[in-house]
Amino acid sequence: MNIFTTFKLAIRALWRNKVRTLLTMLGIVFGIGAVIAMVAGGQGAQASVKEVFDSLGTNVLVLSGGAQRTAGASGGAGSRQSLTWEDVKALESGEISSIKWVAPTMSTRTQAASEEANWNTSVTGTTSVWFKIRNWEASRGATFDEDTGNSTAKIAVIGQTVATQLFANTNPIGQTLRINGQPFEVTGVLVTKGQGPRGDNDDTIIIPLKTYQQKMEKGLAKYLKGEVLLSMVEEGQAQRTIAQVTALLRDRHKLDGADEDDFRIRNPAEFAQAQKDSTERIATLLAIVAAVSLLIGGIGVMNIMLVSVIERTREIGIRMAVGAKPIDVMTQFLVESLVLASVGGLLGLALGYGAAQYMAGYFGWKFFFPMETAGIAFGVAGGVGVGFGLYPAIRAAQLDPITALRYES
Amino acid sequence: MPPTLIEMRGIQRTYVMGDNLVHALRGVDLDIDAGSSIAIMGTSGSGKSTMMNIMGCLDQPTKGTYKINGKNVSGMSKSELANIRGRMIGFVFQSFNLLSRTSALENVEMPLLYQGVSSRDRHKRAMAALAAVGLQDREDHHSSQLSGGQQQRVAIARALVGDAPIIMADEPTGALDTRTSYEVMGILQGLVAKGKTLIIVTHEADIAAYASRVITLRDGLIVEDRQQTPIDAAAALAKVTAEREVADLALAEKNKRAEKAS
Incomplete structure (x- = not known):
């Protein structure tokens, strides 16, 4: 069966179960969306921190008077x-x-x-x-x-x-x-x-x-x-x-x-670096949380594909009876989960783009849309589809045609 | 003398069920000529389903050789078996086994998908197969929009579309009323007249009567193998139709009279 027909069949099968398809997709949509938004937001925040300190001038030291101590109470830098x-x-x-x-x-x-x-x-x-x-x-x-x-x-x-x-x-x-x-x-x-x-x-x-x-x-x-x-x-x-x-x-x-x-010398660059580091750590943490949500989305896809294989056991039996090879059945389910995850990934990209833009406006960050991250996230979505779709697809392909044909749902 | 299409020698099939070894087939020899119609009869547990599964290349014998069209099928891989099924055998099941929420046309096109037939040819051949069973104007209907007889005719169209020489029907009329059964059997007999080999698996003698040869299985062995002159389903259908028309007329007359009287 050619690949174009396989995709057409997969889309039709997903379309037949619109609500379920949509719900399954949501996991991927939010997973990808969260990854993109968090990475974009993190980069935006870092860029803003950098910008703030760059506005001081780079390579600058600030010299001020020391702290005035009056009866043990420090008056702060420059008070003396x-x-x-x-x-x-x-x-x-x-x-x-x-x-x-x-x-x-x-x-x-x-x-x-x-x-x-x-x-x-x-x-x-x-x-x-x-x-x-x-x-x-x-x-x-x-x-x-x-x-x-x-x-x-x-x-x-x-x-x-x-x-x-x-x-x-x-x-x-x-x-x-x-x-x-x-x-x-x-x-x-x-x-x-x-x-x-x-x-x-x-x-x-x-x-x-x-x-x-x-x-x-x-x-x-x-x-x-x-x-x-x-x-x-x-x-x-x-x-x-x-x-x-x-x-x-x-x-x-x-x-x-x-x-x-009795004086003080500050190095703003050092402070800026510390600030940047902490922003980076938070951004990484958020990206990890987002990645976990994407993983959960992937597990959701696997779950639904497994249910789908069981539900469509009879269909698999019929297809096998009329000449579908195990590889045909496997491809069919694999492509379905690939389509599911890819479409979810695309929607997630759109969602992440919107969220990143909103966050940038809300926090006054620079708007960053990380193209590499978007590409990677989309690739990951496809990978999730294939990876988590593989097991259900193999289960479908290994079904015995006789048992599958007699299966009563 | 027509060529032998199916050749079974010493076919045995055993299953392990729990701790027991079940001998479903205990050594079956059977030759089926191309273009013939044969009914496989037997009570449940006689081994006729196992027989059909093996004949239909859905299952492999434990022992013995099975040749279709001279080609030894025993020991083939799942993929190779699928190939044989697609090219040699068209299935018709008791419960129709159409895909739900799928149009009649798509159901009929399905076997061609797995043979790599182009989209345009698929459509053309599926339409022709639907026309052959008298459903040319129902191609867009889903199974839920078709009557039982129509669904079975879609299933027959699906069995025909790949141009397979063997039509294997498992209790094809089991879910249909008498009149529709005649219709379906009429279509199947029509296929035999056009050169197809028809194998019907049934436990009903009425249905076996439409085949030119009947074999009976009991406890995994063939206990009877006889030739007969098959009943003509088309003629039976005509007779039933005529009888019904007479009965309908009589009923209408009676109702009219009753109306007048009141």
């Missing part, structure tokens, strides 16, 4: 003012060769206003290298160059969220915004970065460091109230650089061997 502007200069001097850029930053949350609206946002004072470290460019206007970054000009580069809030749909470049009542000219709007580890990256205003010190801090201070971003020349230098910076600062702060560091 221990970093001086002289420290920053020492870091910038090139003494530590792996440091590429140094960007001192000072931040506060405050009210910013345009003619039309006002908005509470984060204001950061920093220099031009900050934009390089964070790999962040302007979509309109320009970021600071070396001159403006080190000047006391009253200029501001704003994030997209601030631009939208304060200037609605008009072009913000050249317009004035007020921070604590002080007028600033908008000279640049940054490209959209989306969510970062500290919330909306685009909800920010950047002004030159010295301007910040003058206007927000009311004059120069000895200590730096903020953080210093350090970028490294190459990747993989984090450990060494941390050690060198620590040694330099301990020396400058005249700390003894027994003293604790």
